[in-house]
Amino acid sequence: MERRAETRRALLDAAAELFATRGIDGASVDAIAEAAGRTSGAVYDHFGGKEGLLFCLLEGWVDDVTEAVAAQVAAAEGLDEQMAALWRNVTRPVTGDGRWIALEHELWRYASRRDEARERLALRYQRAWAGMDSEWASPDGTVGPALMGLLLGLDMMRRIDPSAISDCMAVEALRGVVLGLRRETTAAGETKQERR
Template structure:
């Protein structure tokens, strides 16, 4: 059975697959943040992106596949943003920490949808108790990557961290999300430079003798 090839006009109108995928991910972030993951349908996401539901299935396979891809996309973007903020090798560790905090604070204002989605994904993970979901897995990968970056920057700057790098990574992620949530509710309570100040103070302090499981 033969098929009719698309006309030149149809070919020109068809966006590249990467553009379709990007549009669907952005639409999913907006739609899920506003309606909730369970409350939003794939039709809603597709309509917000200007496509049909078939485009979602062809790119992500299912709703859970779309959610997993969205988590991967936003976590990767978060890591890239952080690494770019501390790419000045001539800066001291406190200067890099301050620059990182300031950039992450600015990003929190730009990415309200992601923080709303983060809260819902966090709730789903806690309520279900699942340890094999894409959200938790990507969080662990992000934590490991942040730990490695902190270790590398401390060594390059010739600085001693006040707590183990893994603990610093935990503090960084907790501060980033916690302050972003507070800033969304009451912007005046979280000054633009608060996170940068706190991170700089953390790395300026001398090493703290561990008293818990981290003690070696």
């Protein structure tokens, strides 16, 4: 592999790591370059700056994770196992590293305040949602956003208080969303046992 491609990859890896652990604001260009065994000049040469590095990360690195997760879900059988596979990739990622959810949060936060980044992230989200919607038969595209939101939200609660989110309850909650939305879309009018 050429030196240039090697540097590019090292910079992207280092950026993903530092953005996830220290946050996008907390990771300086110098720190990223140093972690990649280069100096800041390399970042500006390859990506034009910090934001260029971020955009590149947004469209490349994270898509790979989405794909890997989708593959694991497709391999599982039954709704419960699929939900468990989904949640497992949040708590103990088999593929890649444990940093992808943290990076996901960082990218969201950054994009939620900048129009250009927001539009790019929206496209990526839509791809991920579409995969979920087709997997769980949600013709009007409601399951995808809800599931992805719940995954991120449960992870937020877990990061603050790990004891509050057991694997079992996470799976139950995820299943509840899928079943709840599916019942709505199929208009089956199943009995919803209201208590209280």
